Amino acid sequence: xxxxxxxxxxxxxxxxxxxxxxxxxxxxxxxxxxxxxxxxxxxxxxxxxxxxxxxxxxxxxxxxxxxxxxxxxxxxxxxxxxxxxxxxxxxxxxxxxxxxxxxxxxxxxxxxxxxxxxxxxxxxxxxxxxxxxxxxxxxxxxxxxxxxxxxxxxxxxxxxxxxxxxxxxxxxxxxxxxxxxxxxxxxxxxxxxxxxxxxxxxxxxxxxxxxxxxxxxxxxxxxxxxxxxxxxxxxxxxxxxxxxxxxxxxxxxxxxxxxxxxxxxxxxxxxxxxxxxxxxxxxxxxxxxxxxxxxxx
Amino acid sequence: xxxxxxxxxxxxxxxxxxxxxxxxxxxxxxxxxxxxxxxxxxxxxxxxxxxxxxxxxxxxxxxxxxxxxxxxxxxxxxxxxxxxxxxxxxxxxxxxxxxxxxxxxxxxxxxxxxxxxxxxxxxxxxxxxxxxxxxxxxxxxxxxxxxxxxxxxxxxxxxxxxxxxxxxxxxxxxxxxxxxxxxxxxxxxxxxxxxxxxxxxxxxxxxxxxxxxxxxxxxxxxxxxxxxxxxxxxxxxxxxxxxxxxxxxxxxxxxxxxxxxxxxxxxxxxxxxxxxxxxxxxxxxxxxxxxxxxxxxxxxxxx
Numbered sequence: 001x002x003x004x005x006x007x008x009x010x011x012x013x014x015x016x017x018x019x020x021x022x023x024x025x026x027x028x029x030x031x032x033x034x035x036x037x038x039x040x041x042x043x044x045x046x047x048x049x050x051x052x053x054x055x056x057x058x059x060x061x062x063x064x065x066x067x068x069x070x071x072x073x074x075x076x077x078x079x080x081x082x083x084x085x086x087x088x089x090x091x092x093x094x095x096x097x098x099x100x101x102x103x104x105x106x107x108x109x110x111x112x113x114x115x116x117x118x119x120x121x122x123x124x125x126x127x128x129x130x131x132x133x134x135x136x137x138x139x140x141x142x143x144x145x146x147x148x149x150x151x152x153x154x155x156x157x158x159x160x161x162x163x164x165x166x167x168x169x170x171x172x173x174x175x176x177x178x179x180x181x182x183x184x185x186x187x188x189x190x191x192x193x194x195x196x197x198x199x200x201x202x203x204x205x206x207x208x209x210x211x212x213x214x215x216x217x218x219x220x221x222x223x224x225x226x227x228x229x230x231x232x233x234x235x236x237x238x239x240x241x242x243x244x245x246x247x248x249x250x251x252x253x254x255x256x257x258x259x260x261x262x263x264x265x266x267x268x269x270x271x272x273x274x275x276x277x278x279x280x281x282x283x284x285x286x287x288x289x290x291x292x293x294x295x296x297x
Numbered sequence: 298x299x300x301x302x303x304x305x306x307x308x309x310x311x312x313x314x315x316x317x318x319x320x321x322x323x324x325x326x327x328x329x330x331x332x333x334x335x336x337x338x339x340x341x342x343x344x345x346x347x348x349x350x351x352x353x354x355x356x357x358x359x360x361x362x363x364x365x366x367x368x369x370x371x372x373x374x375x376x377x378x379x380x381x382x383x384x385x386x387x388x389x390x391x392x393x394x395x396x397x398x399x400x401x402x403x404x405x406x407x408x409x410x411x412x413x414x415x416x417x418x419x420x421x422x423x424x425x426x427x428x429x430x431x432x433x434x435x436x437x438x439x440x441x442x443x444x445x446x447x448x449x450x451x452x453x454x455x456x457x458x459x460x461x462x463x464x465x466x467x468x469x470x471x472x473x474x475x476x477x478x479x480x481x482x483x484x485x486x487x488x489x490x491x492x493x494x495x496x497x498x499x500x501x502x503x504x505x506x507x508x509x510x511x512x513x514x515x516x517x518x519x520x521x522x523x524x525x526x527x528x529x530x531x532x533x534x535x536x537x538x539x540x541x542x543x544x545x546x547x548x549x550x551x552x553x554x555x556x557x558x559x560x561x562x563x564x565x566x567x568x569x570x571x572x573x574x575x576x577x578x579x580x581x582x583x584x585x586x587x588x589x590x591x592x593x594x595x596x597x598x599x600x
Contacts, residue, residue, distance in 0.1 A: 040389040041333065048516065088586075096589045097597040101388070102332035102527045106585055109336075109520035113578025116423055116517075117558075117571045124562070124569035137422055138403060212422075212516070216396035219389050227383065261407055267400035274393060278383045286382050 012149075013255045016141045019149040020208050020251035021244045022156035024266070027201045027214075028221035028243025029163050032236040033194055035222035036174040041104055042089070042195075044215040047202045048108035049085025050078035051115025051211050054136050058122060069133075071148045075203050082199055085111050112211075139210030139263030141251050148207065155204035159197055160240070166193055171232050208251065209263035217243055220270040227274075227281040246270040302434035307449065308426045308512075309555050311456045312577060315509035316547035318460040319521035321467050322502040324543050327526040328536075329478045333391055334373065334499065335522035339506045339515050340395040341372030343402030346510070351409055362507050369503035370496075372398050399515070424514030424574040426555075429453070452512060459508035463501050470497055475536065513574035524581035525550060531585075531592030546584055554580040 034040055057077025058068040066073075085107050092103040119133060135142075163170075172180040173190040180187055198218065205214040225238035250266030279286050319335075326335050342365035349364025376394035380387050433439065433448030440446075467474065477484040477494045485491045502522065509518045529542035554577030559570050589595055 035386075035389060038386055038388065040386070040392050044336075044392070092589055096531055096592075096595045098527055098530065098589075099327070099330040099332060101330065102327050102523055102530075105332045105336050105519055105523040106527055106582065109516055109523060110578050110582030110585070112516040113520055113572075113575040113582065116514075116575030117579060120423075120570075120572040120575065121562070121567065124571070125567050213396050213400055215392055216400070219392040220396070223383070223385050223389050223393055226385065259407060261403055264400040264403040264407070267396050268404060271393065271397040271400070278379065284384070 012146060015146060015149040016144050017248055017251040017255065019153035020141065020266070021248035022153040023204055023208055024217060024243035024245070024247025025240040026156035026159040027205060027217035028239035028241070029160060029236045030197050030201050031218035031222035032225055032239040033170050033174060034198060034218060035226065036232065037194065040219045041101070041215070043198050043202055043218050045089050045104045045107040046082045046086055046199060047206065047211045047214045048115070049082045049111035050202060050206050051112055051136065052118055053077035053079065053081030054133065055115055055118030055122060056081070058133060071151060071207065078206060079199065079203055081111070082202060086195060135210070136206050137210050137212055138261045139206070139208050139213065141208060141254055141262045144207070152204045152208060155200060159200045163197060170194060209266055213263045213267045216267040216270060217246070220274050221246065224274040224277045227277040227284050242270065242273055246273065302436070302439060303431055305555070305559070306434065307429045307431045307453050308573065309552060311429055311452055311512050312426060312551040312555050312573065313548045314456040314460045315512045316521045316525065316551040316577070317544050318456070318463050318505040319509050319518065320525045320543040320547035321463055321540070322498060322505055323522040323526040324529065324540055325474060325478055325498055326502065327523065327530055332523050333388070335502060335506070336519050337372060337376065337391045337395040338369045338499070338502050339510060339518035339522065341369050341398040342503065342507050342510055343515060344368050344398055344405055347402055347405045365507040365510065366500070366503045368398060369506065370499060373499050422514050422516070423572055424512050424517060426512050426573045427570070456508050456512065459504055463505050466497070466501055470494065474498060513577065517574045517578045520578035520581050521547065524585050528585045528588040531588040531595040534594050550581040550584055551577050554578070
């Protein structure tokens with residue numbers, strides 16, 4: 001187990017672990033902007049909506065005579081249906097009186113249902129080698145190819161770079177959309193950019209963390225970072241670091257212990273970090289505030 | 298006919314009861330703007346189910362239901378505590394809580410003997426509606442034959458009792474619950490225990506979700522909690538009509554989805570069937586889509 005933590009469990013496992021760390025960094029940093037914009041649960045709908053796309057892409061690739069498990073192809077399908085889910089979500093919020101959270105719940109559960117239907121079609125029709133598609137539900141680093149790890153790590157790097165370039169505009173919109181508009185920034189365009197970045201994180205994350213739990217990597221590191229700082233820049237940096245540590249630790253642990261679902265381990269590590277921070281962080285932590293309250297009394 | 302009784306009768310009824318049991322608390326949750334409490338509860342029952350299974354050493358329905366209900370209530374309390382103590386917006390607090398619980402449940406399942414025995418991750422994710430077969434059925438006469446009825450899968454009476462229990466509980470508390478949902482300040486002012494009423498709604502949601510979870514899996518429980526009530530919300534402004542519509546849509550979506558899961562693959566020439574639970578969610582989603590496009594009360598008042 002130690003050898004995996006110190007990246008000595010073989011070339012492939014090392015690359016996968018580093019890819020998961022990059023994914024965690026991208027998710028944490030993106031998540032802190034979502035957190036500030038109060039859109040923490042929107043990616044949950046998006047992530048569940050990737051499942052039908054994964055299934056459809058698999059069927060299409062098998063029908064074209066290829067190996068259905070070609071990751072870039074699966075991710076393309078996932079991007080299309082996740083985008084469709086996001087569009088439906090926006091339409092439901094704009095044209096009906098349904099509360100936003102009901103719309104999120106409806107989109108995520110129906111998209112997931114469709115995904116399960118397509119998965120069972122694949123299983124019963126025996127199309128190609130379906131084994132491994134379930135890993136998109138709970139995530140797994142087992143059997144990941146070298147090229148997959150490069151795709152995930154590289155994708156994370158791109159997300160972080162774009163985020164860095166757009167940071168000022170995103171922050172201004174998050175804190176004061178009106179003011180940003182006066183300064184000539186389009187809040188709608190900035191929100192669209194943030195959603196595109198989130199989609200990027202979800203896509204590179206579903207193979208490692210799984211569609212059900214990827215939203216945790218977008219929420220928990222950001223909330224953890226919020227415990228330590230009141231400033232947006234450091235918050236994104238801390239969130240990225242927490243996400244990277246959780247991704248790294250989770251991937252390494254699940255490489256060392258066979259059968260351990262990678263996504264669940266990553267989420268458990270991130271949650272533990274949040275719990276410790278919420279209790280012990282200086283100033284905003286529960287203990288620190290209780291002690292400050294006593295001093296006042 | 299006997300094929301239908303053996304293979305489809307029980308899962309069909311279980312699906313209909315599950316959907317209707319979820320539609321009742323779901324209606325109040327949607328009205329209160331707490332639809333994601335349903336999402337949270339249905340994820341958070343997993344570790345409790347597994348713990349109940351492990352502690353009793355077998356698939357004891359009661360222990361698993363108690364464990365699941367306890368972990369759902371614990372999750373709701375924890376997310377409320379996170380929201381207040383850590384001063385985080387409710388959506389993020391709920392997201393942290395339910396992903397933690399779900400991940401904990403998955404880890405518990407994978408790392409202990411519970412895996413593969415009677416309970417596995419796939420059941421938690423897909424449900425196991427299709428496995429509820431009634432082997433003792435020989436024909437319509439079995440419906441009144443005590444020995445054949447004794448062989449019914451226990452999930453059916455359990456689901457029916459859950460539906461009756463949730464219905465009865467909400468019926469008794471209906472007026473105060475509705476009052477507290479529409480105007481919490483006024484309800485508190487006339488002395489109603491608003492906090493306890495919220496807890497009662499969470500417990501009812503958890504009961505319905507636990508029972509439905511066993512039949513259709515976690516995420517599809519969310520579909521049953523949210524989609525039929527949300528559809529009904531776009532069709533009417535009267536609460537009584539809304540409840541009746543939500544129940545009817547829930548039952549209709551469950552029956553239609555179940556039938557389509559068998560009929561569509563046959564029509565397409567595929568062997569076997571597709572996931573009935575998934576199909577039910579898709580049908581419920583289509584109902585919501587139709588209501589969002591054409592429902593008479595789809596827009597906000599005054600828009």
